[in-house]
Amino acid sequence: MNTDHFPPLFLSHGSPMTALEPREAGAFMHKLGRVLDTGLGRPRAVLMISAHTSAKQVLLLGGLQHQAIYDFGGFADQLRTLRYDANGAPDLAEEIVALTRHAAQSIQLTEQSGLDHGAWVPLRYLYPDADVPVLPLAFVANASPAQQFALGQMLAPLAQSGVLIIASGSITHNLGLVFGQGRPPAIDAPEIEASRVFRNWWLERSAARDWQALLDYRAQAPFGIAMHPTDEHLLPWFITAGAGGVEAAPHRLHSSLTFGSLGMDAYAFGPATPRLVQALATNQSAAAILPAMRV
Template identity: 65%
Template sequence: MDHLRLPSIFVSHGSPMTALEPGAAGAFMQALGTRIDARFGRPKAILAISAHTAARAPVLLAGTRHEAVYDFGGFDPKLYTLRYDAPGAPALASRVTALMSAAGLPVHVSPEGGLDHGNWTPLRYMYPDADVPILPLAFVPMHSPAQQFALGQALAPLADEGVLILASGSITHNLRRVFEHGLRGPVDRPEIAESAAFRHWLLTRSGARDWDALFDYRARAPHAADMHPTDEHLLPWYIAAGAGGRENAPLRLHDSVTYGSLGMDAYAFGAQAARLLEHEPAGAALT
């Protein structure tokens, strides 16, 4: 099928254990890959942006092949047996470099490959055959939400070229709260009030396209500093949002919580985002 304009996507990758214990979010990501293919056609490539791949200046990892990087410790040893050997997308690096340069944004290109768990966890569910070329982009975590949004705006033309912009992080991310019962604490703990309030605020401000509030979330959102002591896990959301455009309200596709406070929400951005919920009840999660 001919490619339609792809929405950009943000997924919460959760604990590394998500790769072994999919839960509701894993089931959602499995359905998401199938739904993207059915509604828009298989992406020609994926520009992958993860909270765990960051640098002092933007860097494209333009290796010809990628493998899973095990950037964690202390979890189930089975995690180290999981693989995701995917083709790289070095040719796409030239296109992304041109787009960023045209927007006055610096970017470096590295011949290295590798996918951190924020990338390979959702990709193993979305595209388990590892047959879609991937170009990781290391972002700058010191940049503000508005600057991340501007980066996404620069990347927006990729959506018309069959390239899926897939950002990964976490809607809420306070590891002290998440692991206060240890690395193997109860994954199904009831959600704490602070997490629920923050997620609801992000949902309602998104629906209102209140970009001023969203860019200033640390001052305006309830419990922002508690839910994001550092904000590198939320910043990829803004890159995906920028690619979708200011005129389009971010659309929540999925919401769930693990460990009582680790939000697993996923969003789609862009004029065609609602196609991912076709034949679903209004407001329903894609599960």
């Protein structure tokens, strides 16, 4: 079954260790994958936008096959044994390039391939068999939230034609708070005030469709800069928000935390969101048994 309409998604991916230590966010992503399959159907492909893949211009990685890239250091060696081998989608890549050919932010196509950990960690939970084609999209990390939103608006027709658009980043991302003191806080440490206030503000402004405040969050959000000293992990949120459109309020699907300040929230966008929310509600049990991670 493929209902053609998929809500664009923003998933906070956390550290690479999320692949081995799923906690609440990993359990949610596993459940989300099962609910997407049974409630909305299989997408033609996943257009994957990760905070860790950026370029000087918007770039679509159109390789025939993608593999996991281990773009990190200092974590468990076992992470480098985890694989994610997914097919690309060359025909769809050509469609996307044509879609934006005359736009202000035209997308360029490259035959490069690869999935950074911001992509393959969530995808291993959503589609553990790597049986959905993937197209990674490199965004411009120094473009403004408004420019990212406009890029998402150009991509909106894809969400209505069987493509699942996923942005991966982090709803809060100040690694100085996590690693700056030499030893990180406990993974289940209580949430610090700045993180709590910022995440609540983001939820409230999203529910109100206050796009002006959200796009200007660095000036208007409490603790906005403290929670995002650099904003590359939040900018993908605006791409999926643009793909969902201004009429439907962004909906928070999941909320959890690691290390007291690293938010793991997930959002859905666009008119197909209510169907996903309903499907999740009818499957209240958290993913019962997480799949064994293939090596």
